[in-house]
Amino acid sequence: MSAPLDDKTRAVLPRWRDLGTTLSSGELDFVRETRVERRPDIDFLSQKIRDWEAKRTVPFAADAVGAAFVLGRGSEATDAAEFLLSRSSDIPQATLDIAARVLIGPKGAAENSEPEETDVQAIRGRIHSLRKRLHDEPANAFLWVELARRYASLGFNEQGGRAIQIALYLAPNNRFVLRAAARFFHNGGDARRAHDALKASEVTRRDPWLLAAELAVAPLAGRTSSFVKGARSLLAGGGHSAFQLTELASSLATLELESSNTRVARRLFRQSVEDPNDNSVAQARWASQFGVIEVDERLLETPRSYEARSWHAYQVGQWQTALSEAWLWLKDQPFSSSPAIHGSYTASVFLQDHQEATRIALAGLRANRRDPKLLNNLVFSLANEGRLDSADEFFDAIDPSTLDDQGQVVHLATSGLLRYRRGDIAAGRGFYLAALEKAAALSLPALRAMAALFFAGEEARARSPQATEIIRLALDLGRNRTEPDVRVLTDRLKLNDGLHGGS
């Protein structure tokens, strides 16, 4: 059987994007409680503009435009900027770029641009060019982070780890570096190290973005955050914009929800979406299933909310949208297994598009070669495509010792599937029954129902004499359940009435 992505727990782990995208999101803006402007003791710009007006040649115009740009007073040099742009053919591009910036203001935020290509060749090419730049700029911490991200996207965690370590050494208190490091270590299964990196920084206690990450990572590392009190007072302090506090409010709300302080959680979740980012929207979407917040369509328009949109589409039965958003989510966070698990499950179970499920599972496996859920979902889709040898190969790559309770049930069911498809019905039945038993023992009724429904599908497909009995059992277990996957498989089983089967 295919394994769904766990939606019962979610932490506000930092997103990890390339620097340009992260900068344009505003996540790296300085957190200032006050804005005091410092003015130079001499008005250099007025002198340069007078010189330009007297001479009216390119170098004087360029001097005035450059000064206006540095001083943030572009409106005073529009005449010079227009002059330069009107004579662009013999003017250096650097000057033209600055003249354009003076006329049109700061670069437009590229928040709505799609994530970069995750094709292996494209990533390798990017690694090559980053290494080349690092040869000239070894002290550029951000380049090391970018390199680590690309390595992580290809599953080269050792090389990625080295790059992250260098970045941490170069900029131990930088928000971008620390959040990337936390995400990297967590992704590599070392939540304690992720927490150590955040806790060790002297700026974490006063930086809302780092505090949010620390609050999210501490429980995953099996620790209690020592910054909760500080985080509460920072939230209540009123010195920061709603956007700067969005993840912190979301992280704190999650802790309160997990401590059953529903009232406080509700208030904090509401605060978190006052001016949200995609991460706090995804968290709000997750929290909505517990009734503490409602997520309206407007929130889903928040740039890069692929995760939230994919889950939302999943919940309202728009499977194709759920899948396409999962693809974007994977491109956005290519080192993460979650989008590919979610996408492959959606493609297989709801759309019965096993080729697409195979494709997204393989894409996710690039970064997480040993992820048991991804391997399982790949095996499921390959088996349904009839590629049994490949399915067996990937099934053997699953390390049973890494499986959680749910994973053990799924593993037994998938073993059953492979046996059925090889024609060994008795063995297949044995594995499925073991899966049902295990799910019952672990009190996982929804999973038990799903295993039974897949089991019934295989029985029907094999035209087994016991098919009717198993179908009845599956329909019984699926009755009154509200999960979309159980509902869809139940309806499909009813429709096929055991005549055509298919999983």
Add this chain to the structure above:
Amino acid sequence: MQPQQAPNPPAAMLLEGMTLDGGWKVRKRLEKPLDATGGYFSCGYSVECEDGRKGFLKALDYSRAFFQTDKPISVALQELTESLNFEKYVLARCRDRRLDRVVISIADGTVEVGQPGIGTVEYLIFEFADGGDLRKQMSVVNNLDFLWRLKMLHHIATGLYQLHQQGIAHQDVKPSNVLVFGDGLSKLADFGRAACRGQHPPHEEIDVPGDVTYAPPELLYRCPDPDWEKRRFSCDAYLLGSMVVYLFTGQAMTALILSEMSHDHAQWQFYDGDFADIKPYLVDAFGRAIEKFSQHLPGKLAPHLVEIVRQLCTPDPERRGHPRERVPKGRQFSLERYRTTFDLLVKRAEVGLFGPIP
């Protein structure tokens, strides 16, 4: 009701036609209005001596002290006097040491203009740069004339090197302070914002002593090194690198770096953090600025100039300067190697190694 009298023009603006000590005849007041061009308010004139020499006269306007609202008149007057005396001291030192790549004063003095109030004007007369400043020259120089640009850089590097040898940091190297003379020589001018070992001029405590639009990032973001030598000489090293960028792109390195930063991070006016917080963003933007700069360079010259700018303009003052000079104590910002490198590049350009000479 008494009719309102028009305010008297500052005495410094009334020198036209006067004859000064040494036979200097004051000709035309220069177009540039009375303004602060260095450490104090002044205005300029063209002057000519009886022996035919031409000069540039800088007249100090004391009356401005009365209109400064941020400090008492007595303090403002004292600062003006101290600034002028400091500049005279620096110029005298340059003259005594026979520095030939800086613009030195050839005369100074005071003159009475008979104006009510402050009628005494102090002045300095400098060698006359018939080629104007670097901006004026850039208007007429062929875009492909790399030889001329390299010569300018060699002259600037030599001027700074000579000053550093005397314990003087210029701190305000920019195109308008590089004057070009008829023989093709260029010299550094305007010591109004200089720093001198052992001296304490009024502008000593200002965050950015020179033109803020050309300033190195550590000064722009208000994080100067507390060590006097490092703060002053690393600033000059950066400004030399910035002149390389200017001569090939028309822009200062500071503008290029800020153009590669996010809008929020480029707002240095509001920055109140530590240098360590902004440094990673500056280092990253600098990398892209260098890339942009390199696109303006001819192929064979590019590696040399890129390396020089990388060393001189790196936003991290700890890493600034020639790598081989970083270890010997006190030589990190020595410009000697750059002076000789530019000289070598000029010689190579003269024999056409970097392409045809226009």
